[in-house]
Amino acid sequence: MSKFDLSNIKYVEIPSKGIFRLLRFTIDDKTYIAKTLKEEYVERRQYVALLKKEYEAVAKLHSTYLPVYYELIDDTRLGRCIVEEYIEGRSITDYLAEQHTEEEQERVARQLIDALQSIHQRFMVHRNLKPSNILLTKQGDNVKLIDLRPPFADEIQAPFTSTRFQAPEQKDETVAVDTRSDIYSLGLVLRQMTLPDNFAPVIAKCCSLGRTDRYMYAEDVATALDSRPSVDFSQGLKWAALVAGAAVIVGAIVYIAQSGISFGSDETPEEATSYILPDTVAADTAKQVAEVDTLSAVVPSGCNVDSVKQVIAARLESIYRPYQGDSIGTHSRQQISEQVRNCYYGIMRRLGTVTPEERAVIDQYFAKYRSNKDAQLKTE
Incomplete structure (x- = not known):
């Protein structure tokens, strides 16, 4: 039985944009947030399903810098709700207006990168990174990254309330969104902060208009910063x-x-340039990691574009083949999307030796091939 019986609970509604209502309430002297749909969306099944999918995705994430999702409930008065941690704090915009030091802002920037890294390690994309979704706690000024938009079936799309911090490909929908869209948004947020000199080239790379020129993951951003120590020219x-x-x-x-x-080395040139998945991936994602390693292993480093296209075609055909000819529902589409996403990340991780132009061609080929296969699927 749920501990969150909201039928007789008094709550305070927090003003919010978009499709969700945010209701603050207290049980046993502890404050929570109930996230539910606004009245105009509450009867639309695709948005009710979106709440469930968000809960299932985010509840698995365990990070100091992400809110805790406690439970998904169906309340007689409010409908389906996510009960999550209440964060007493303010947005990063308000925090920056308080004139904090460069050192304090760098600490916040590092926490934000860590928060995004915990999402990318799950092969997920935030999709909605902007200042209003970055909170700083009242006690300790610690980052809490909220309003993650988990992947869901292509036909279920929630409207965005702002596009200012979206990557170009999110705005024009030219290619499928991936972690590099988050990297672009991250760069725009970091640009608003007063940070050490070593951040400047990293931010510039994050904000590249062409996504093949950006870092792939938040982990890559952290690594780049660590390899560019800040210099105090006053010394x-x-x-x-x-x-x-x-x-x-x-x-x-x-x-x-x-x-x-000469000095010996245990690494061959190929081993020295190969990509390694982060060691901090949670144990229950081991299967996903294994799938990505298997997929990336078939793409040799330094191979030409045509051979990569052949791998893409073969892999996508094997993913979509079991679903051809039959009508499929939302769950099957979600399974396909997850397999395609892992396939994409696995292949792209092995393309370190190709030029940006070649990577762009491969990127576009993958998106077009997937789009054609999606169009062939029959929906129940």
């Missing part, structure tokens, strides 16, 4: 010492090279 003597030390190291390297001295 003139220390900087001079570093330059002098670097000169000594370069001289030593030149001497070693001229002397013919």
Whole structure:
């Protein structure tokens, strides 16, 4: 039996845009949020299904920087609701207006990247990253990333209330949305912050109009920042010492090279450039990780575009083949979408040696091939 019986609970409605109502209520001295549909959507089955899908997806995410989803209930008065953690805080826009230091803002930026990383590690996309969905807690100024838009059947689309922070491909719907759309939105948010110098080139790459020029995952953004240490140019003597030390190291390297001295390596060039999935992926996603590794293994590093196209065609045909000729429902479409998404990520992770132009061609080929296969499916 649910502990959240809302039939007689008093609540305060929090003003919100979009399709959802947000209701604040208290049980046993603890405050929660009930997320339910606005009246004009409550009888539309596709949006009721959207609530369930959001709960099933987000409840599996465990991160300090994401709200806790406690339960999905069907209330006699409010209809279907997600009961989630109430976050006492303010948006990142209000936080920045408080004139925090560069160091404090960098801490928030790092937390935001970590929050997005916990989503991408699940092969999910936030889809709605913008300042109003980034909250800072009243106690501790810790990030809470809210309003994640989980993947759902193609025919179920929730309206967006703002497009300012959307990636170009989200606005014109030219290709399927993936994690790089989140990266673009992340870059726009980070641009509004006062951050150390090492953030500038990373933000610029995040905000590339062509998604093949962006980082693939939030983890890649964090790695890029860690490889670009911030330099405090006010420390003139220390900087001079570093330059002098670097000169000594370069001289030593030149001497070693001229002397013919070599050092062994356990890595072959191919191993050194291969992609590795993050170790922090939760245990219950091991199956997805294995599928991605299997798919990516068939795409050799450095292969040409035509061979990648052949792999894409073969893999997508194998995914869609069991569903050909039969009418399918929403659940089957969700299964197909998950398999296609894992296939896409697995293949794209192996394309580190191709040019941006070649990657764009492969990207467009995948999207077009998938679109054609989707059009052939029969719906119940």
